[in-house]
Amino acid sequence: MEITDRGxxxxxxxxxxxxxxxxxxIGLFIKYWGRHxxxxxxxxxxxxxxxxxxxxxxxxxxxxxxxxxxxxxxxxPLVAVNTVAT
Numbered sequence: 001m002e003i004t005d006r007g008x009x010x011x012x013x014x015x016x017x018x019x020x021x022x023x024x025x026i027g028l029f030i031k032y033w034g035r036h037x038x039x040x041x042x043x044x045x046x047x048x049x050x051x052x053x054x055x056x057x058x059x060x061x062x063x064x065x066x067x068x069x070x071x072x073x074x075x076x077p078l079v080a081v082n083t084v085a086t
Contacts, residue, residue: 001016001017001028001030001038001067001068001069001070002014002015002016002017002066002067002068002077003015003016003028003040003065003066003067003068004065004066004068005057005058005059005063005064005065006063006064006065006066007058007059007060007062007063007064007084010057010058011058011059011060011063013026013047013057014026015027015028015043015044015047016028025046026043026044026046026047026057027043027044027045027046027047028040028042028043028044029041029042029043029044038069059084060084061084061085062083062084063083063084064081064082064083065081065082065083065084066079066080066081067079067080067081067082
């Protein structure tokens with residue numbers, strides 16, 4: 001699973017791991033992963049101020065947030081894009 005903020009500038013980052021080319025190294029805390037439900041509990045410590053530059057990653061109103069989930073053995077993700085509310 002990967003969550004990506006495509007807002008541009010410091011609002012352009014990825015958390016989780018889609019492929020081994022993900023470079024931001026932001027972890028995801030998964031609270032629950034069931035057949036029809038996935039609950040993300042938060043982001044890892046690199047997102048929460050422990051990055052080399054704590055102001056590097058941001059989330060802001062209007063940012064397009066992409067959720068990509070891969071099924072076991074699949075190379076094609078199920079992708080949903082939502083917009084951060086104000």
